[in-house]
Amino acid sequence: MQTLDFLKQMDQQLPAYYRQLSDKEMMDKIAWIKEELGPKLYIPGHHYQKDEVIQFADDTGDSLQLARLAKQNKEATYIVFCGVHFMAETADMLTTDDQIVILPDMKAGCSMADMANMEQTRHCWNELQQLFGDTIIPLTYVNSTAEIKAFVGKNDGATVTSSNAKEMVRWAFTQKKRILFLPDQHLGRNTAFDLNIPLDAMAVWDPINNQLNRKGKLEDVQVILWKGHCSVHENFTTNNITHLREKEPDRKIIVHPECKWEVVQQSDYAGSTKYIIETIHAARSGSKWAIGTEMNLVKRLMKQYPDKDIISLNPHMCPCLTMNRIDLAHLLWSLESLKQGKIINRIQVDSTISKFANKALEKMLTTV
Structure with a gap:
């Protein structure tokens, strides 16, 4: 999406009318519109969404899984993505030009994705080329903007x-001697460490101060981590683990690899959202778990598995604020607008950006 178009769409405010409706009125209207539009409408819902929204999702999953499901859905004219901005961008890039991707609230963003913009990334890349020459290949977490994905695709x-x-x-190291990992330093560090790359062979690029921070020798650097993080997962701490171990040593701790390295090291298990869900599903009845990931998902797992004792690793954790922006009112607004022949909050990625971003996505999809 062009910046000017994006800013114009940001000016669209939820009409006050929707705040006057009861939850039941909104749910009834959403259900009716879903039935009316039938297969022309597809609603993917990310795991971190509120239950009130997830109940209307045709599929629930992580960001890339949902984008791929949207790509496979050739019947839908309208894809109303209940997630955040970068997820809807990916869905737009993977679907056809005839399909319309909508984000119910344009302010549903991702603080991690926003930690790497193009100006910062180009500057970083130029500096690293000066330091290391043509020895670096970029990788980006899918939790990044379409522009960053395009930059990565353009650089193979x-x-x-x-x-x-x-x-x-592993694949990246068959291509070049070094990796630039965007935008989440924690996922990059945890992954590299699991592949036996020592911490002193990792450096951190600070985009605010425009500098490379390292402990080891420059020539020994193998992984350059972008100094970004998930504001939710960074709130899980080793103090949370120490307190829990002292209080309930029999409770297993499972966390997402977006958590800090120290937290992952002290946990019993670490893995993706899918891994966490599958592990809890397979756990024996009566087992006790503390989960270090987004609160909406933790609460949903509590409801789905009442035979298991599940808590959040951080008892004071709040749901992701940007994920929580999509609610019944915004979902209903986007659907009623469609019924009235109006398209609001459409996500459209520039064709050139889409071309190179898709190159990065396809490289992943064909590699694993």
């Missing part, structure tokens, strides 16, 4: 997910 790199990060890092 690939996207990664938390599920396939190890495979993609």
Whole structure:
């Protein structure tokens, strides 16, 4: 999406009318419109969405899984993506030009994705080329903007997910001596460490101060981590783990690899959202778990598995604020607008950006 178009769409405010409706009125209207539009409408819902929204999702999953399902859905004219901006961008890039991708609330963004913009990334790349020459291949977490994905694709790199990060890092090292990992330093560090790359062979690029921070020798650097993070997962701490171990030593701790390295090291298990869900599903009845990931998902797992004792690793954790922006009111607004022949909050990625971003996505999809 062009910046000017994006800013114009940001000016669209939820009409006050929708705040006057009860939850039941909104749910009834959404259900009726879904039935009316039938297969022309497809609603993917990310795991971190509120239950009130997830109940209307045709599929639930992580960001890339949902984008791929949207790509496979050739019947739908309208794809109303209940997630955040970069997810809807990916869906737009993977679907046909005739399909319309809508984000119910344009302010549903991702703080991690916003931690790497193009100006910063170009500057970083130029500096690293001066330091290391043509020895670096870029990888980006799918939790990044379409522009960053395009930059990576243009430089022969690939996207990664938390599920396939190890495979993609292994692949990257068959291409070049070093990796630039955007935009989440924690996923990059945890993945590289699991592949036996020592911490002193990792450096951190600070985009604010425009400098490379390292402990080891420059020539020994193998992985350059972008100094970005998930504001939700960074709130899980080793103090949370220490307190829990003292209080309930029999409770297993499972966390997402977007958590800090120290937290992952002290946990019993670490893995993607899918891995966490599958592990809890397979756990024995009566088992006790503390989960280090987004609160909406943790609460949903509590409801789905009442035979298991599940808590959040951080008892004071709040749901992701940007994920929580999509609610019944915004979902209904986007659907009623469609019924009235109006398209609001459409996500459209520039064709050139889409071309190179898709190159990065396809590199991943064909590698693993």
